[in-house]
Amino acid sequence: MGGPFRQLLWTRRSLIMANIVTAKEIAKYLKLTESTIYKLASTGELPGFRIGKSWRFDMDEILKRIKEEKKSRAGQGSKGGSAPGMTTRGTRDES
Secondary structure, eight states: SSSSSSEEOSSOOEEEEEEEEEHHHHHHHHHHHHHHHHHHHTTTTSSOOETTTTTEEHHHHHHHHHHHHHHHHTTOOOOOOSSTTTTSSSSSSSO
């Protein structure tokens, strides 16, 4: 399957464009396993939503969360830059 597809989402006042992607696409982008993506999503560390049994993610929300994580780690003096809740090696950040 190709890259992220565009889906129209209606809000109360306006029409917005959202990049809705699968766990497989997020895993490839973040260079993590799909099982890690599912774990992060189920704990709320990675923003996503379920449609039936399938997880979907808004790429803009993922990128926003990564930026926020980088800012918070920079403020703590840490060299962050990885997925939320993850270290740069892809292992759980226990600190």
